[in-house]
Amino acid sequence: MKYAVLGTGMVGQTIATKLHALGHEVMMGSRARGHEKAVAWAKGAGDRASEGSFAEAAAFGERIVNCTAGVHSLAALAAAGDDNLAGKIIVDIANPLDFSRGFPPTLSVCNDDSLGEQIQRAHPKAKVVKTLNTINCLLMVDPSRVPGSHSIFVCGDDAGAKEEVLGLLAEFGWSRGQVIDGGGISFARGTEAYLHLWVRLYGVFQSPDFNVELKVAGKAGQAS
Secondary structure, three states: OEEEEEOOOHHHHHHHHHHHHOOOEEEEEEOOOOOHHHHHHHHHHOOOEEEEEHHHHHHHOOEEEEOOOHHHHHHHHHHHOHHHHOOOEEEEOOOOEEOOOOOOOEEOOOOOOOHHHHHHHHOOOOEEEEEOOOOOHHHHOOHHHOOOOOOEEEEEOOHHHHHHHHHHHHHHOOOHHHEEEOOOHHHHHHHHHOHHHHHHHHHHHOOOOOOOOOEEOOEEOOOO
16 A cells, blocks of 8 residues: 655654555655655665655555644645545544643643644545554554553544554554544544653653553453
């Protein structure tokens, strides 16, 4: 499958590298063709790897993975172009973290809205699925970094799109039993707000290799 990975930072590099290793064609998108990090990634990855602008990548990809910084995601996806996103799944991994006042960050959107919902409203013809945003990027593509069973969340308004994203999560190593489907995209309000806890736990553990396991009525990884 052809993937557009929007974003050249650590998350974008990690996701793009994993998708490429799984045999997919990947174009890394940035503000303009020729971005230094994107060029270096594509050159290092070799065949089936390329780079381009947000619009070029979105036109190329059959699926879009939003790995941009959350405070810039709406602008990046606007640059990608609504026509290039229409009918496609946008796997939204971004969090609206605002570091303008230092660390720990605040959220630029929270409580009665979420970045996932804003993206879906801005691109109603696309199918936004929020997932993987509650964990470190290395753990996203290798859940075995944390031993035992632990949980990942998925939400979105299109059931078929979520099912396709479950297939992608399986490629990354996540079992169905580890996935908690939160329902519609408004569930992203909860998973994005979890970052308040995540950054503080990172401060406690001094390591990003941690995750939670949810148990409901004695059943791991399931919500009632």
